[in-house]
Amino acid sequence: MSSVAIPQNPVEPFLRSERMPHIWCPGCGIGTTVNCFTRALLDSKADLTKLAIVSGIGCTGRVAGYTNLDSFHTTHGRAIPFATGLKLANPELNVVVYSGDGDLFAIGGNHLIHAARRNVNLKVICVNNLIYAMTGGQTAPTTPGDVITSTAPYGTYDPAFNLPYLVEAAGAVYVARWTTFHVRQLAKSMAEMFQKKGFGFIEVLSPCPTLYQRRNKMGDGLDAMKFYKQVSKIKHGAPTSEVALSKSGEIVVGKFVDRERPEYIGTMNTYLEQQLGERYVEPHTLSDDGGCSGGELEVISCNR
Amino acid sequence: MHADPQGVLTGAHFLDGDHAACEGAIAAGARFAAGYPITPSTEVVERFAMRAPTVGGTFIQMEDELAASITIQGAVWGGVKAFTVTSGPGFSLMMEHIGYAAMTETPCVFINVQRGGPSTGLPTLPAQADMMQVRWGSHGDYEIIALCPNSPQECFDLTIKAFNFSEQYRVPVFVMLDEVVGHMTEKVIIPPAEEIEIEPRHFTKKAPKDFRLYEPEANQVPDMVKAGDGYNIHVTGLTHDQRGYPDMTPPMQDVLVKRLQSKILDNADKICLFEKENVEGADVVVVSYGITSRVAQRAVDQAREKGVKVGKLRLITAWPFPERVISEIAPTIKGFVVPELNLGQMVREVERCAGGKTRTVRVSHAGGTVHNPESILNAILEVAR
Numbered sequence: 001m002s003s004v005a006i007p008q009n010p011v012e013p014f015l016r017s018e019r020m021p022h023i024w025c026p027g028c029g030i031g032t033t034v035n036c037f038t039r040a041l042l043d044s045k046a047d048l049t050k051l052a053i054v055s056g057i058g059c060t061g062r063v064a065g066y067t068n069l070d071s072f073h074t075t076h077g078r079a080i081p082f083a084t085g086l087k088l089a090n091p092e093l094n095v096v097v098y099s100g101d102g103d104l105f106a107i108g109g110n111h112l113i114h115a116a117r118r119n120v121n122l123k124v125i126c127v128n129n130l131i132y133a134m135t136g137g138q139t140a141p142t143t144p145g146d147v148i149t150s151t152a153p154y155g156t157y158d159p160a161f162n163l164p165y166l167v168e169a170a171g172a173v174y175v176a177r178w179t180t181f182h183v184r185q186l187a188k189s190m191a192e193m194f195q196k197k198g199f200g201f202i203e204v205l206s207p208c209p210t211l212y213q214r215r216n217k218m219g220d221g222l223d224a225m226k227f228y229k230q231v232s233k234i235k236h237g238a239p240t241s242e243v244a245l246s247k248s249g250e251i252v253v254g255k256f257v258d259r260e261r262p263e264y265i266g267t268m269n270t271y272l273e274q275q276l277g278e279r280y281v282e283p284h285t286l287s288d289d290g291g292c293s294g295g296e297l298e299v300i301s302c303n304r
Numbered sequence: 305m306h307a308d309p310q311g312v313l314t315g316a317h318f319l320d321g322d323h324a325a326c327e328g329a330i331a332a333g334a335r336f337a338a339g340y341p342i343t344p345s346t347e348v349v350e351r352f353a354m355r356a357p358t359v360g361g362t363f364i365q366m367e368d369e370l371a372a373s374i375t376i377q378g379a380v381w382g383g384v385k386a387f388t389v390t391s392g393p394g395f396s397l398m399m400e401h402i403g404y405a406a407m408t409e410t411p412c413v414f415i416n417v418q419r420g421g422p423s424t425g426l427p428t429l430p431a432q433a434d435m436m437q438v439r440w441g442s443h444g445d446y447e448i449i450a451l452c453p454n455s456p457q458e459c460f461d462l463t464i465k466a467f468n469f470s471e472q473y474r475v476p477v478f479v480m481l482d483e484v485v486g487h488m489t490e491k492v493i494i495p496p497a498e499e500i501e502i503e504p505r506h507f508t509k510k511a512p513k514d515f516r517l518y519e520p521e522a523n524q525v526p527d528m529v530k531a532g533d534g535y536n537i538h539v540t541g542l543t544h545d546q547r548g549y550p551d552m553t554p555p556m557q558d559v560l561v562k563r564l565q566s567k568i569l570d571n572a573d574k575i576c577l578f579e580k581e582n583v584e585g586a587d588v589v590v591v592s593y594g595i596t597s598r599v600a601q602r603a604v605d606q607a608r609e610k611g612v613k614v615g616k617l618r619l620i621t622a623w624p625f626p627e628r629v630i631s632e633i634a635p636t637i638k639g640f641v642v643p644e645l646n647l648g649q650m651v652r653e654v655e656r657c658a659g660g661k662t663r664t665v666r667v668s669h670a671g672g673t674v675h676n677p678e679s680i681l682n683a684i685l686e687v688a689r
Contacts, residue, residue, distance in 0.1 A: 110371075
């Protein structure tokens with residue numbers, strides 16, 4: 001028998017193939033976003049050794065486990081503070097936070113706004129399926145009104161967050177929204193965000209046919225694509241105050257914010273150096289033998 | 305390995321326990337701290353915030369203790385030694401990440417300056433009432449190490465020890481001060497750097513293709529790497545195999561969780577530090593730790609003046625609990641007296657390890673101040689009778 005060379009999928013080196021199949025349901029959009037993510041990495045020719053990915057808990061929280069990068073599956077809502085520590089300790093790392101809407105905006109909401117305020121150089125990809133999917137389809141802070149969930153059997157009446165508006169107000173320098181229908185735009189947007197210094201945020205609307213759509217008689221994954229195609233309007237630069245989502249209304253997508261603000265680590269180093277002069281020692285990681293790299297004897301005294 | 309001289313303020317100092325603990329952390333090689341202000345622990349990070357930029361360190365004040373306790377773990381995987389500091393209410397918030405550190409075997413140090421609880425309790429006053437929380441506070445089965453200094457000097461010494469243990473066993477290690485030890489000011493001798501023994505981080509020497517993140521080495525502890533070195537590690541709080549990949553099966557749970565336990569318990573004799581005095585031939589042994597050990601000393605001295613054969617056992621390591629020393633002493637005495645600034649926590653361990661071979665008498669105190677030595681003396685006299 002002659003062997004036939006099977007061409008490798010260009011995204012394969014980015015994935016832990018030995019962990020396939022993944023856990024996501026048929027029609028789920030998370031895998032699509034991961035494909036866009038890997039395309040963005042290919043396009044941006046990123047040094048993958050220096051790229052780390054941090055996830056929280058939930059369906060999207062599993063992304064870290066499938067990417068062949070330094071990857072961290074942390075606790076619920078705490079991907080951002082973990083990523084903050086990782087980035088501060090080792091600034092040469094490019095740190096991507098990849099998590100879901102419930103993880104980032106409910107239990108982790110406080111961390112998200114503070115990281116945006118500080119403008120820590122993190123790239124946040126938020127897959128928004130409008131629901132807590134891993135636990136069976138409960139109401140999330142992103143669930144629009146008049147939607148049936150497992151914890152809102154008569155429909156939702158809690159107002160939902162408008163994520164781009166919130167993140168812009170908190171200080172993000174890059175804010176965009178796409179759906180899993182917009183695969184090319186999403187990949188391009190991710191690549192663009194990776195080039196940006198500071199706290200970047202992309203919301204990706206992604207279908208959950210198993211829970212959100214089924215309970216609301218909204219069809220399957222393909223129907224979600226048709227819906228996204230039909231109701232999405234690309235409006236770059238749209239005021240984020242005007243991009244709130246509803247159950248069946250227009251989905252405004254595009255790049256909403258692209259601005260400059262001083263990034264956290266650079267600001268910290270410059271400021272401290274200015275204040276301390278020669279006494280300032282720039283942070284460094286442990287050396288290969290596991291010790292602190294030696295330095296000059298400390299001359300100042302801190303006696304109280 | 306010796307301490308990096310850059311972080312060591314060699315000399316005689318007049319420091320409180322909080323400040324001394326900070327100097328211990330820096331001497332141990334800690335170059336990262338994340339914290340959230342809370343009385344009576346804040347002075348530790350206040351000093352670190354001042355010192356860090358002069359020693360190549362970073363301090364970040366986080367939005368809450370949940371954040372602080374996981375930020376340090378991100379920093380550890382980034383390749384530094386890191387710690388956080390808190391007290392009661394903040395410690396309660398950190399429980400989630402104590403479990404994460406235990407499960408992911410992330411070496412890190414928590415300094416808890418204990419105050420009266422429950423809830424907001426007594427923000428400025430002492431207690432020793434987090435002693436069971438530190439052991440059992442996060443869900444699931446796991447082991448930690450907890451040390452109890454009774455002076456500013458020990459705050460310095462034991463914080464170094466805490467970092468060393470954390471690197472050696474890859475566990476979260478706790479320095480359990482109390483408000484009095486944290487705020488009392490005494491002489492603290494900081495030795496020259498070359499006299500301070502530091503446990504380095506055990507980075508693997510293996511190439512990425514041969515390396516498995518959770519393959520146990522000597523002492524049942526796996527070697528570490530840091531992000532960015534080409535190992536493409538996966539770290540998860542889920543039950544995982546040696547590659548670090550989720551494997552949520554009963555057999556894997558059995559292997560992993562039992563190793564998390566045995567890597568500490570099998571080495572308990574090396575981790576359990578204590579001070580024993582006049583225990584041989586004693587009728588009564590007073591078991592104490594932290595600030596209460598200093599009050600108990602007075603009661604022990606008074607009892608000896610009265611001719612009572614009383615010894616003392618000061619626990620320096622609270623967890624793992626020094627079972628062996630208690631069970632060895634138990635059959636030789638009339639009883640243990642256990643004073644502590646809580647309504648009965650470590651005394652239950654003493655009682656358990658005594659195994660019915662002797663009496664165990666508690667001298668409880670709800671906290672807010674230290675014991676009156678007389679209450680301890682009375683218990684000693686009662687047991688000796």
